[in-house]
Amino acid sequence: LTAYMMAASTFPLILYCIYLIGGGKVTPILFVMIGAGFAILWTWKVLTLIKRRRDLRLGLAGEMATGEELNRLMFDGYHVYHDFPADRFNIDHILVGPSGVFAVETKARSKGSRGNRMAEAKVVYDGEKLKFPSWTTTQPIQQAKGQAAWLSKWLSGAVGDPVQVFPMVTIPGWYIERKSPNGVPVFNPKEVKAYLDGKKEAVLSENMIKRICHQLEQKCRDVDLWDWY
Numbered sequence: 001l002t003a004y005m006m007a008a009s010t011f012p013l014i015l016y017c018i019y020l021i022g023g024g025k026v027t028p029i030l031f032v033m034i035g036a037g038f039a040i041l042w043t044w045k046v047l048t049l050i051k052r053r054r055d056l057r058l059g060l061a062g063e064m065a066t067g068e069e070l071n072r073l074m075f076d077g078y079h080v081y082h083d084f085p086a087d088r089f090n091i092d093h094i095l096v097g098p099s100g101v102f103a104v105e106t107k108a109r110s111k112g113s114r115g116n117r118m119a120e121a122k123v124v125y126d127g128e129k130l131k132f133p134s135w136t137t138t139q140p141i142q143q144a145k146g147q148a149a150w151l152s153k154w155l156s157g158a159v160g161d162p163v164q165v166f167p168m169v170t171i172p173g174w175y176i177e178r179k180s181p182n183g184v185p186v187f188n189p190k191e192v193k194a195y196l197d198g199k200k201e202a203v204l205s206e207n208m209i210k211r212i213c214h215q216l217e218q219k220c221r222d223v224d225l226w227d228w229y
Contacts, residue, residue, distance in 0.1 A: 001046060001049050001050070004042050004049070007042060008039065008042045011035065011042075012035055016031075018031075058108045059108050062106050062108020062172045062173075063082070063083075065108075065189060066092070066093060066106045066189040067170040070082075070095065070192065071089050073196065076097070076197075077098065078097060079097065080093065081220065089147070097196070097206075098203065099196050099199040099203055101155065101165045102166045102167075102168050103147045103168065104169070105140055105147060105172050106172065109132065109174065118159075122174065125176055125177065125178050125180075126179040127178075127179070127181070127201065128180075140169045140171075141167075141184050144168060144184050147167065148165040150164075151162060151165045155212060157210075159212060163208075164203075165183045168184065168186075168187070169185070171187075173188070175188065176191070192228070
């Protein structure tokens with residue numbers, strides 16, 4: 001943003017200097033057209049970067065809010081990992097406990113600023129797609145499934161035994177209205193604990209939990225610090 005704003009502020013002066021050096025032989029209209037073209041380009045670039053910065057900040061805030069809620073599960077014996085490095089992507093959160101292994105995908109979305117705020121903060125989930133007030137998407141569902149499949153394959157190879165990983169989607173700050181019990185679980189992060197508490201049957205033994213966590217921790221420690229820059 002700083003680079004484009006500096007260029008936008010200095011480019012007219014550069015054009016004017018070129019015009020003066022040329023002794024005013026070149027028609028000013030040409031310089032005006034060039035300047036206007038670059039002004040439009042840089043304005044578009046700046047607006048694009050501002051939108052991306054807003055989206056990144058929103059995404060970071062959503063992942064932090066979800067992470068804080070999931071960290072509470074450590075009091076219930078769960079192991080919690082954040083921003084786990086995979087192949088060319090990261091898994092937002094991983095939960096490991098008696099109920100199984102969960103790959104959690106977090107999606108932060110801004111809410112409307114007009115009308116009924118409560119209605120605008122509601123997501124309708126039918127087991128296949130997420131219907132927000134102004135758009136419908138299946139992308140978080142598919143992404144969570146893909147990440148769970150990758151983690152299941154990787155853990156099975158690392159541990160030496162089949163490991164099932166369950167996908168989950170969290171949408172912080174939104175109320176989820178479920179129309180069907182089927183599909184990938186989708187929750188407000190504050191609902192995850194109640195969901196796990198409701199799973200009475202233990203899927204993983206204490207020994208398997210230790211083996212899985214050992215592999216996850218080794219993978220986390222393997223990451224070069226410079227990979228994050």
